[in-house]
Amino acid sequence: MSQKIRIERSKLERFCAAVFMKLGLPPDEAQDSAEILVAADARGIESHGVGRLWRYKNGLQRGIMAGGVQATVLRETPLSLVLDANGAMGLSLSKRAMTRVIGKAKTGGAAFSSVRNSNHFGIAGYYTEMAAREDMMGICMTNTAALGVPTFGRKAMFGTNPIAFSIPAHDGRKFTLDMATTVVTRGKIEVYDREQKPLPSGWAVDTRGVGTSDAHSLLEDMLYQRGGGIMPLGGEGELLSGYKGYGLAEVVDIMTAVLSGGVFGQSVIDSQATSARVCHFFAAIRLDLFRDPEDIKSDMDRLLSELENAEPAEGCERVYYAGLKEHEAESESALGGVSLSEKVAAQLRQIGEELGVPVPIAP
């Protein structure tokens, strides 16, 4: 394990916000975008945290993303809001969309938003937890660049298409599921490639649609769109029910892109000139549509405790529920600072030097 660096959450947010402002984002967009990126690291989800700051920097510098872009309202009802993001910053745009959805749900009981032509929005669970803090269930999805191969297929027809869901318990505890609907994401394949390890069976197929363990060829085939790709949750074929993950990935494409009139399926592609212009879905549903929120939260306390205290398998330490690891990591970050790897810290130093933003990390 490489050395970890700890940094105070608010300092890291201020640094990222300053970087985003240097890159042309208005202060509110910069602040929101920083907060969402840092939230990922605070929860231990490094893959979606400030380690991606350089990507946003490149995107903004090359004009693939832009700050200050106004979204167009395509349809609005008391329960719904359909937006064309016009290529806005996915992070801050998504926070605004979920804020409006929560506002509508406060009045009407529930609300939905489908958004097209957006950009990477970070962790889906950030938005669902916004709803959970308001005694609502939150739901969030996004489609992503195509890299998933349907059951019995050989070409990528959908993205990692994550689904997130949150519901609160008492005392700040909550259940937050935030999962890609593919068996793994591209990042995991890249790790296996770097470490020159064979891919586990059930992760990916080659250009013929046949299971492959060769991470390097797979990444090249995916890059040049020659075919092959990652399996849906449940793996290859029918034995472990891969068609279920495939079906869930399609639900995400439908709720995000078909509802908003955006780009779906194999047409969702990142290129040199433009990002994939991904589509999002947000929903908030008030708990008191069903029961007294206090009663629901008490039952959630019981459900989460039963899972957390379930007897572990031989050789395993404990049973988790969705969001528990992240909840514990966030508490730790509040006490001791957000944990960053040496590699990410070095990236931040470089970005800070280039843009003339003081880095709050000792060299």
Add this chain to the structure above:
Amino acid sequence: MSQKIRIERSKLERFCAAVFMKLGLPPDEAQDSAEILVAADARGIESHGVGRLWRYKNGLQRGIMAGGVQATVLRETPLSLVLDANGAMGLSLSKRAMTRVIGKAKTGGAAFSSVRNSNHFGIAGYYTEMAAREDMMGICMTNTAALGVPTFGRKAMFGTNPIAFSIPAHDGRKFTLDMATTVVTRGKIEVYDREQKPLPSGWAVDTRGVGTSDAHSLLEDMLYQRGGGIMPLGGEGELLSGYKGYGLAEVVDIMTAVLSGGVFGQSVIDSQATSARVCHFFAAIRLDLFRDPEDIKSDMDRLLSELENAEPAEGCERVYYAGLKEHEAESESALGGVSLSEKVAAQLRQIGEELGVPVPIAP
């Protein structure tokens, strides 16, 4: 393959309705229950069709289920309906609940129902397709008796907990995902036991929480609640992301049982004296909250066609989308009759003789 028998759909429905009436159901409940059971066979989902008629017969005769039971409204708003089913017939009760949800959505744009203390309700996709026929998205879930073991656990803490989702395309085509959130259902384990085949890796764990291929011991351990059980979608441990299926199973428990104040988790148990009193969730969301439904259906046509025409893997014939096989089976049933196995036909003959209902199947 054993011989298949074909029988006209309406005749099979009339037979089942007559059986249900002999067992004490009022005519409307008998008709609805028959229609939902037969719909499963018509779509080729034998596991949930009239092959289960004897179970309902036993349940009704032993007083575990009852006809003519009125549900209690626990909470009602323009967007929501929370019911205590009081042990009513799950099939007909669920059709009524979804009918009311669709009615509310027609007025308000969207609606949700959470139902506690119910019984088996057949195929979840039946209810979501009711919404799809009204230019809405339909969502349906149910919890079931506990048999699924959480990631890193050794005891069953959730059921097969299916999720269904439908959205219409044009010309009666639709996307219908209807999936258990466990990797397989108990029925599949029983088939492996009968055929004395070893279970595939990733399907189940034994009482220690360790992967097992022994179907017979597993079924016994599950029956006597000694521990062990079926894996969530994604299999054992983290390698194929079993925690995702586990998370989805919990979402179902939450939406069905926590929202309605019903029974969840390891407490959902079938016994000699009572059924598991499972809980359901139904939702309908109007397409025109987002765009002109015709435009959404045109995009669904394109999405479904792209998937259906995707290039198959080497050695595979074709790529499906969720609901395509069932759609084709239903068209075939309309032309040539519903297909039943010899075994199920024999069961129906026996039930007909016992209850004095003429069986519309040649001996």
